[in-house]
Amino acid sequence: MLTRTLSWTAKEPGCKVTVANQTDAELVQACLAGRREAFDTIVERHQRQVYQLCYRFAGNHEDANDCAQEVFIRAYRGLKTFKAQASLGTWLYRIGVNVCLNKVSAKSRVEALDPLIAASDERTASHDESAAETLLRGERAAQVRAAIARLPKKQRATLVLRVYHDLPHDQIAGILGSSVGAVKANFFHALNNLKKLLT
Amino acid sequence: MSHLSPDEFVDAAEGALDARRAAHLDARCAAHLETCGACRARASQIAGALSAAQDAEIPEPSPLYWGHLSARIREAVAHEAIVPAWRAVWSQPFGTHRLVPIASAVALAGAVVVSGLMLREGRIALPGDRAAGGPASVESVAADDSEAWQMLTSVAADTPMEDAHPAGMGVPAGAIDRAVQRMTPDELNALGQLLQTELHKSGD
DSSP: OHHHHHHHHHTSGGGHHHHTTSOHHHHHHHHHTTOHHHHHHHHHHHHHHHHHHHHHHHSSHHHHHHHHHHHHHHHHHTGGGOOTTSOHHHHHHHHHHHHHHHHOOTTOOOOSSOHHHHTOHHHHHHSOHHHHHHHHHHHHHHHHHHHHHTSOHHHHHHHIIIIISOOOHHHHHHHHTSOHHHHHHHHHHHHHHHHHHHO | OOOOOHHHHHHHHHHHHOHHHHTTSOHHHHHHHHHOHHHHHHHHHHHHHHHHHHHOOOOOOOHHHHHHHHHHHHHHHTTOOOOOGGGGGGGSTTSGGGHHHHHHHHHHHHHHHHHHHHHHTTSSOOHHHHHHTSOOOHHHHHHHHHHHHHHHHHHHHTOOHHHHTTTTOOOOTTHHHHHHHTOOHHHHHHHHHHHHHHHHHHTO
C-alpha cells in the first residue's frame, strides 16, 4: 500500500517540476516509461511552434487548432518510433507538415480579413496615424497569409518552414522527403507565385 | 554568361535580406547580378515577396488558448497507452500475441479443473460448507462452480499473461498435468471442447 501511494505521488502535477528541466529526449524516454505528465511538458514546450506552423498552412485559427491537436495526438501514438538522433521539434514539424498537407486543402477556408480589419472603417477615421498604420499592416499581413494559403502544398510547406521557422534547406528536405535542389526550386516557385498573388 | 538558376535566385533573394546569407552568395552570382539588369530585377521581385512573407505576422491566440489546447490533447490521449518498441511485437499481426488467449484459456481451464477436483476430494471447502460443517451438496457445488467460472472468465478475458500471476490467477507447476490425469472421460471431453472453442476464437 505504501508503494502504491508513493508511486501515485510521483505522478502528481507537482512532479512537472522535475520533467520541466529535462531534455526532449529524456521526456520521450519518460513518456515511454509510462510517465504521462512528461508528454504534457512536451506539448507545453512545442505547442506554440506547432500551432504557428499549422496556422501558416491553414490560414485560419479553427483549422490550425484542429491540426495542432492532431499533430500531438499522432506524435503520442508514434512516440515509440521517434529516433533520439533527430530533434523532437523537427520530428513534430514533419508530423505537422503531413497533417497539414492531408487536412488542409487548397480550397481551405482562408480568413478574408483580420478581426482587426473587420469593423475598422469608422475606427480608422477616428484614430491617429499609428493606429491607421497598424490596421494597414494587419490588412497587408492578412493578404499575405491568404496568398500563402493558396500556394500549392509543397511550395507552401517549403515557404513556411524556411521563412517562419528558419529551417535550413537540408532540414526541410529531410522533413519533406525531397532533395535540397527540389526544396530550393519549390521555394523559388513559391516566392514567384506569392509575388503574382500579391500584385 | 548564363542567367541565374532558381537556386541562385533563392540565394540572391535571401542574401539581399540577410547579411549573413549574403556572405555565402556565390561569386559568379554576385558578378552576374552586377551586369544583368533582368536578373537583378527578378531577384529584387523575389526578395520583395520574401520580405512580404517575413513581415506577415499571425494573430496571437488568447493566452488562455494554450492551456485549453494542452488540456484537449491530454484528454484525447488519456486512454491511450504508449506501447514501447520492445512490446510492439505483441501488436503485430500473426505475432506471439495470438498465443495469449490460448495460454489464458489453458490456465483458466487448469485452474477450474484443479479447483473442481479439490472440491470433489474435499481438500478445500466452499464458504457454505464451513457454515454447514460438512461436505457441500452436488447442487451447491454446481451453483458455486458456475459463479466461480463466470468470475474467472470475466477477469481472465482482459488480463494479459504477464499480469495473471501477480493477480493470483496462476496455476502451480505440474498441477494441470496431475489434474488432467485424474479427470473423468466426461470432464476430459468438456475440457477438449473448451480448448477447441478458445482456439476457434483466436482464429488459429
